[in-house]
Amino acid sequence: MKPSLHVVAPGLLTTIQDRGRFGYQHLGVPVSGALDPVSLHAANLLVGNPPDAGALEAACVGPTLAVEADDVRIAVVGANAAIDILPGVAAESGRSVAGLQSVQLRRGEVLRIGALTGANVLYVAVEGGFDIEPMLGSVATDIRAGIGGWQGRALAAGDRLPLRQAKSGQRGEVCLESFFVSPRPRIRVIKGPQADHFPDSEVAAFLGSEYTVGPSADRMGMRLTGRKIAHSRGFDIASDAIAPGSIQVPGNGQPIVLLADRQTTGGYPKIATVISADLPALARLPVGSKVSFEAVSIDAAEAARRDYVAELAAMTDKMVPLRRAGADITAHLQECNLVSGFIDAAA
Amino acid sequence: MTDYRLLPAGDTALTVEFGDRIDRQLSNLVLALARCLTEASIAGVVECVPTFRSLTVYYDPLLLPYSVLSPRIARLMQGLHATEVAGRRWRLPVCYDESVAPDLGDVAARTNLTPAQVIERHSAPTYHVYMLGFLPGQPYMGDIANELALPRRQSPRMKIPAGSLAIAMTMTCIFPSETPCGWHLIGRCPVPLWDVRNDGSMPLLRPGDKVGFAPVSLGEFEGLVAKAADGQLVATPCDDVRDAAA
Numbered sequence: 001m002k003p004s005l006h007v008v009a010p011g012l013l014t015t016i017q018d019r020g021r022f023g024y025q026h027l028g029v030p031v032s033g034a035l036d037p038v039s040l041h042a043a044n045l046l047v048g049n050p051p052d053a054g055a056l057e058a059a060c061v062g063p064t065l066a067v068e069a070d071d072v073r074i075a076v077v078g079a080n081a082a083i084d085i086l087p088g089v090a091a092e093s094g095r096s097v098a099g100l101q102s103v104q105l106r107r108g109e110v111l112r113i114g115a116l117t118g119a120n121v122l123y124v125a126v127e128g129g130f131d132i133e134p135m136l137g138s139v140a141t142d143i144r145a146g147i148g149g150w151q152g153r154a155l156a157a158g159d160r161l162p163l164r165q166a167k168s169g170q171r172g173e174v175c176l177e178s179f180f181v182s183p184r185p186r187i188r189v190i191k192g193p194q195a196d197h198f199p200d201s202e203v204a205a206f207l208g209s210e211y212t213v214g215p216s217a218d219r220m221g222m223r224l225t226g227r228k229i230a231h232s233r234g235f236d237i238a239s240d241a242i243a244p245g246s247i248q249v250p251g252n253g254q255p256i257v258l259l260a261d262r263q264t265t266g267g268y269p270k271i272a273t274v275i276s277a278d279l280p281a282l283a284r285l286p287v288g289s290k291v292s293f294e295a296v297s298i299d300a301a302e303a304a305r306r307d308y309v310a311e312l313a314a315m316t317d318k319m320v321p322l323r324r325a326g327a328d329i330t331a332h333l334q335e336c337n338l339v340s341g342f343i344d345a346a347a
Numbered sequence: 348m349t350d351y352r353l354l355p356a357g358d359t360a361l362t363v364e365f366g367d368r369i370d371r372q373l374s375n376l377v378l379a380l381a382r383c384l385t386e387a388s389i390a391g392v393v394e395c396v397p398t399f400r401s402l403t404v405y406y407d408p409l410l411l412p413y414s415v416l417s418p419r420i421a422r423l424m425q426g427l428h429a430t431e432v433a434g435r436r437w438r439l440p441v442c443y444d445e446s447v448a449p450d451l452g453d454v455a456a457r458t459n460l461t462p463a464q465v466i467e468r469h470s471a472p473t474y475h476v477y478m479l480g481f482l483p484g485q486p487y488m489g490d491i492a493n494e495l496a497l498p499r500r501q502s503p504r505m506k507i508p509a510g511s512l513a514i515a516m517t518m519t520c521i522f523p524s525e526t527p528c529g530w531h532l533i534g535r536c537p538v539p540l541w542d543v544r545n546d547g548s549m550p551l552l553r554p555g556d557k558v559g560f561a562p563v564s565l566g567e568f569e570g571l572v573a574k575a576a577d578g579q580l581v582a583t584p585c586d587d588v589r590d591a592a593a
Contacts, residue, residue, distance in 0.1 A: 022393055022394060022405075023393070024394075024483075025394055025396045025405070026381075026394065026396045026397060026554070027479050027484060027549070028479040028480045028481060028482055028483045028550075029483045029543070135543070135544070136543070145482065145543060146524070146543075146544070147483070147543045152544065190356075190358060192354050192355055192356065193355065193356045193364075237367065238367060238398075238400050239398055239399060239478075240362060240364070240398045240399075240401045240403065241360070241396040241398055241403030243356035243360035243362075243405070244359070244360075245357050246356065263481060264481075265396070265398050265478065265480035270356070273355070273357030273360075274357065275357060276357060276358050276359050277358075298355055298413045299414075301357070301358035301408075302408045302412055304358075305359075305408055305409060
């Protein structure tokens with residue numbers, strides 16, 4: 001049988017995502033991709049994948065996945081959640097593991113991820129990745145268009161996600177001791193492209209107000225609630241393109257930040273655009289979070305992006321071998337396959 | 348010299364805005380600049396998205412900072428003319444039978460025309476494909492006859508079938524896949540516009556293409572739908588749709 005992960009429970013909205021589908025927006029194809037590319041990058045590094053490889057993105061509640069392969073190495077990065085490895089599908093308890101580290105699971109074992117807290121999404125990367133053909137150059141799932149990922153949709157119970165590797169590589173486990181999440185008191189934006197559709201006083205009010213991440217945030221957009229923003233000449237514009245992080249203001253005056261699954265074009269004025277270095281930090285914010293914005297220059301945004309890219313590149317050097325407490329050494333040795341036969345002897 | 352504005356859309360996109368309205372002249376400028384930029388193949392440009400009245404250029408600022416990209420666009424603009432970009436010509440079969448045109452009667456009533464007059468006025472012009480958007484491969488075509496221009500429906504439908512032919516404001520549209528929709532449905536086109544899932548395939552219509560509609564009966568429509576389902580309906584430009592099996 002093909003090595004795979006069997007979806008025992010899909011979680012609330014679990015999709016396969018990579019960095020996105022570029023080059024087809026002029027044909028109406030959204031970019032999609034990970035809401036939090038920093039966490040995707042980290043999860044992939046921990047299992048030895050290229051940093052942009054496709055991984056599972058889970059929102060709200062994580063999936064429960066049974067291993068149908070000799071063994072697999074996985075890493076979970078992003079929101080906080082209970083991560084348990086159960087001995088089988090019927091088991092109720094098992095060992096719990098931390099995020100930000102690689103861990104090996106054997107055939108029949110079950111990875112169970114609970115409710116997410118502290119952030120919007122988390123990523124489950126698998127060594128070798130999923131054996132899924134890219135569509136238009138990407139494995140990112142676009143649920144609305146029904147393309148990419150696993151059958152163009154979110155995972156469902158009973159799915160079997162094919163793996164490229166039947167066995168994980170022989171190596172020790174690693175962890176990331178520090179992890180940059182660019183926490184910023186204020187998210188940086190560049191004004192426009194349609195800041196001139198708002199009175200100066202309304203632009204100032206937008207930048208001076210605190211907003212709350214509304215309950216209907218999804219992969220397409222983050223709806224903010226707070227100070228309503230008035231337009232100076234109506235809220236309908238002839239559609240133009242929607243860049244990532246565009247903050248559009250529809251008729252009700254409540255801003256919406258457009259995220260990964262945004263449509264390629266749209267017809268509301270965009271008061272400002274979140275800079276690329278701060279977009280992952282914003283997209284990570286869970287419902288109810290407070291957020292405010294500050295305007296920066298293009299030069300400042302480009303400098304911030306250079307720092308962001310440098311931090312991503314430096315992440316590789318921050319990976320260290322997983323240290324184990326003495327009491328845990330047996331499990332550690334088992335995981336490292338250093339004591340083959342031990343399990344049989346103990347059984 | 349063409350009037351335009353460069354509007355930063357964050358630090359990875361730049362919108363070249365030619366105007367604020369839907370206009371054929373503006374569209375020609377947008378498409379001309381898109382072609383210019385494609386031909387210039389500037390390192391660091393990721394992709395360009397043409398819309399009714401602007402072109403958005405996505406770029407990697409670490410390879411191509413704004414301070415380098417903006418003067419390059421300004422130079423391209425100097426040689427730009429609003430000449431019609433040569434698009435392909437299409438004549439697509441569409442069925443206006445009321446069984447596949449749930450809003451035809453309503454549109455007729457609201458425009459003080461008979462359904463036959465609505466069909467006649469909608470199928471007479473050759474339309475310009477301004478842009479693709481909303482759904483993969485979805486063409487915004489215009490302009491429709493002034494007397495057919497209506498605002499969108501007050502209550503959008505939750506789901507319309509793939510191939511729905513619709514009008515709203517000054518535009519007509521064929522929806523490539525099932526979708527929620529607030530436009531007025533006046534017919535159905537049997538020719539698949541894009542099966543995105545068929546890897547390597549591309550959308551039938553592109554910005555700048557010219558599209559005419561050939562009304563067909565419900566019987567002919569059903570026959571064409573059956574052929575399309577078998578992959579036997581192939582549209583070719585500059586000609587009527589041909590039956591590949593014939």
